[in-house]
Amino acid sequence: MEGIWPEAGTPLSEVLTPMPVIDEARMAANIALAQAHMDGLGRAFRPHIKTHKLPEVALTQLAAGAVGINCQKVTEAEVFADAGIADILITYNILGAARLARLKALQARVPRLAVTADNATTVAGLAATFDAAAPLRVLVECDTGGGRCGVQTPEAARDLAREIADAEGLTFGGLMTYPAPGGAAAVEGFVTKAKALLEEAGLGCPAVSVGGTPDFFAAGEIPSATEHRAGTYVYNDRAMVRAGHASEDDCAMHVLVTCVSRPTANRAVIDAGSKALTSDLLGFPDHGLIPDYPGARITGLSEEHGVVDLSGVEGEGPQVGEQLRIIPNHTCVVTNLFDRMVFHDGGVVTRVLDVKARGTVW
Amino acid sequence: MEGIWPEAGTPLSEVLTPMPVIDEARMAANIALAQAHMDGLGRAFRPHIKTHKLPEVALTQLAAGAVGINCQKVTEAEVFADAGIADILITYNILGAARLARLKALQARVPRLAVTADNATTVAGLAATFDAAAPLRVLVECDTGGGRCGVQTPEAARDLAREIADAEGLTFGGLMTYPAPGGAAAVEGFVTKAKALLEEAGLGCPAVSVGGTPDFFAAGEIPSATEHRAGTYVYNDRAMVRAGHASEDDCAMHVLVTCVSRPTANRAVIDAGSKALTSDLLGFPDHGLIPDYPGARITGLSEEHGVVDLSGVEGEGPQVGEQLRIIPNHTCVVTNLFDRMVFHDGGVVTRVLDVKARGTVW
Structure with missing residues (x-):
């Protein structure tokens, strides 16, 4: 899997998705x-x-x-x-x-x-x-x-x-x-x-x-x-914001995703499904926040796709190829899906760490 | 992580849990x-x-x-x-x-x-x-x-x-x-x-x-x-049984788990949570089938625990230390959580394969 992970110095806009990143x-x-x-x-x-x-x-x-x-x-x-x-x-x-x-x-x-x-x-x-x-x-x-x-x-x-x-x-x-x-x-x-x-x-x-x-x-x-x-x-994460523990700005993890399809005026599809975001709802009706499109709702996940309802978004919404940031419902389970974690400072990658305790079975 | 995975010839009863196994x-x-x-x-x-x-x-x-x-x-x-x-x-x-x-x-x-x-x-x-x-x-x-x-x-x-x-x-x-x-x-x-x-x-x-x-x-x-x-x-998996595609006997994947706690007469806790079973409900009200205790319902998952309601079970239900088999709601997402997959023939481990395409990010 050489080349999957970005090098230090890479701007987040060039990080391939889906990828969680930590501020x-x-x-x-x-x-x-x-x-x-x-x-x-x-x-x-x-x-x-x-x-x-x-x-x-x-x-x-x-x-x-x-x-x-x-x-x-x-x-x-x-x-x-x-x-x-x-x-x-x-x-x-x-x-x-x-x-x-x-x-x-x-x-x-x-x-x-x-x-x-x-x-x-x-x-x-x-x-x-x-x-x-x-x-x-x-x-x-x-x-x-x-x-x-x-x-x-x-x-x-x-x-x-x-x-x-x-x-x-x-x-x-x-x-x-x-x-x-x-x-x-x-x-x-x-x-x-x-x-x-x-x-x-x-x-x-x-x-x-x-x-x-x-x-x-x-x-x-x-x-x-x-x-x-x-x-x-x-x-x-989103659940901690709901609990009053943190604000959206306090969320250090975002999952970077890309809009890969715009089948209809009100539907976008992103390249993150349950194998990137998990299906943890934690009581929410949808699968994460998209801060740049506050009216957008991730209404469904299959394994490698997320379906986004844009009916609450003003304007055209994300275009095919556009990178989006998601605040996940539950950060801990996202960590558990990735072999490495990408860190950044102000939008520039600083380090990529092996998630060493992922895959520890018992 | 030496020693996590069983050797060929190991009976499933000795496989440490939580662990998916394939027949x-x-x-x-x-x-x-x-x-x-x-x-x-x-x-x-x-x-x-x-x-x-x-x-x-x-x-x-x-x-x-x-x-x-x-x-x-x-x-x-x-x-x-x-x-x-x-x-x-x-x-x-x-x-x-x-x-x-x-x-x-x-x-x-x-x-x-x-x-x-x-x-x-x-x-x-x-x-x-x-x-x-x-x-x-x-x-x-x-x-x-x-x-x-x-x-x-x-x-x-x-x-x-x-x-x-x-x-x-x-x-x-x-x-x-x-x-x-x-x-x-x-x-x-x-x-x-x-x-x-x-x-x-x-x-x-x-x-x-x-x-x-x-x-x-x-x-x-x-x-x-x-x-x-x-x-x-x-x-x-359980969803394919519901769809009429397969019977319970046709399910080749079971997740082996252990009962780790019996806090009350009607509650057991197993060592498999959302980091072993995922939280995919696929429309089910609970998190998998336990064929050996058909009345048991996995009503809640946290990351490393599953809470099992035994109120529909006759008799005492599983005891602390007892190994159980679960048919997961959705097999594909379970695969995605484990670095290796254990295969068995009639309850004896045959091979353990690297899940080589797990962690392929994009």
Whole structure:
């Protein structure tokens, strides 16, 4: 695939599409703003690497003041360990002999490695793998309304914490939750009760890790939290604009596309379909914003085509061959489709990075 | 990422998840059945490689009797040219100097290369690139109700065909359309009229290429067609079962996943989210079938988790650590997420192929 990726110095107008591009200055501003907010709260900040999957960006986040990173898979964490990152939290139930063996090998080179668990099967597997000479830190994942993983009650959190603490090879690392949007009060209520139960049980609670970009600037409403995890903030996207976290100007990722067909007066077709934008709607009725044609709506995606309804656009709309910029609904899943990521400064390509953690399967 | 992919001989029960796997015998049967159907119609068959992106599978399709392959991007076609494939139709408007130069280089090593166009800008770019010494074959894409690309009327098809025929470096290759589902009559009507106009204009019509898996077995309803293009048939998926093209047993791709959490009696969480299954709904209310738990519904996907509603399942449902098989809504987009594809015969891994055409950006 030689020649697919642009060289440094190439103007974006010459970048072949479809291609996501990242604005260096905007990303730097997003990193600085988020870190300053968490610094102001006196709260540790742990970026989730799912959004960029790039060791270089993770190192920038750490240099800005982050305490470590958040991954979701063992092989993903390995990529960042290769870059020398010493503090990694894998927020996932790690199961099965092969993954556990690989997790143990990872621990030998990551000074501060931790995982989460929400069930006894996971804890038993971890307990059988690690030993007192180098215990693994395990946080209990709590469902505070997000409706995904997590123990359901503060009592269950305490009971699982005890199982962890009782295992020779494990240490109880605290509580972790991925809150529902707007769920600060629910988190605080759950955590407060769980901490009291843990205290009663003599287990303590070394950390309370909460997360999410949508409620990032409401993190102060969870005073019990000791650290915040967030991923999307680094690039931002249409969903973060809707959530009030960012403005359109704060979106560092655009997907460059080309108008390849104008079959009718009200229809344009672009060269980006679900294999470039993904079909993540996240509640939107369409597939991304086109800032230069605010009335245009990407109404349908097939794999390599996007159909754009121009009936809300004044004038003729984009012509065949015209390059357009799209703010995707969801930036993290776009990253996951591309082997490399193109960065630019003021519209001129600065660097092209291998998306090293893309394709890390488990 | 050493060790992610299973070795030949590994039972599927030991394959780490999430991982799509392909049943060799089922795929072979799908290829044979489709080819036999087109042979019976006396129609050329041109498989679309979007579904597998694997040169090895394309060569199997050609060995079964296919006349050539269908790609959508220049860099994608390059991968199959590297495998020695001599007949490639790129069903896309190729635009811009860099892509056109690359297309010309590709033509030098693909004896039967053709592209499609639906507008004068595309034809002008092609005409300026190719010359009479080695003319490029160009088919006119027609919108017969699919609502994506394509000229809108038979008259417009004739006019664009004339522009192609008038260009020294191009030859008019016929008509191409991607029909709307159930759109056979509309295709036949459009094509019949366009062919008459082309005849009148002295242009002829060397080929009529139609496509799609959903209406594959209704291809006989378009007697004007000379060739059929289809991709999904090779693996099949939940959407093809719904379309009546295949049964669940005909689905060659399953995504292996693991139940990683059982937060409540009615909720399981699997280790496959939108980064393994994609968020393509294709009109379904949920994200795939779980044949071993027919009442289970994958109601939500985040990036690395799938939430499964077990309220329709009798008994306890899957336990933490249990491996499950999923028939995805849409197989083509799953292929696009994985760097390699695991094949098996009766549940034992046979080979692991590089998905060479994944990541071909334009």
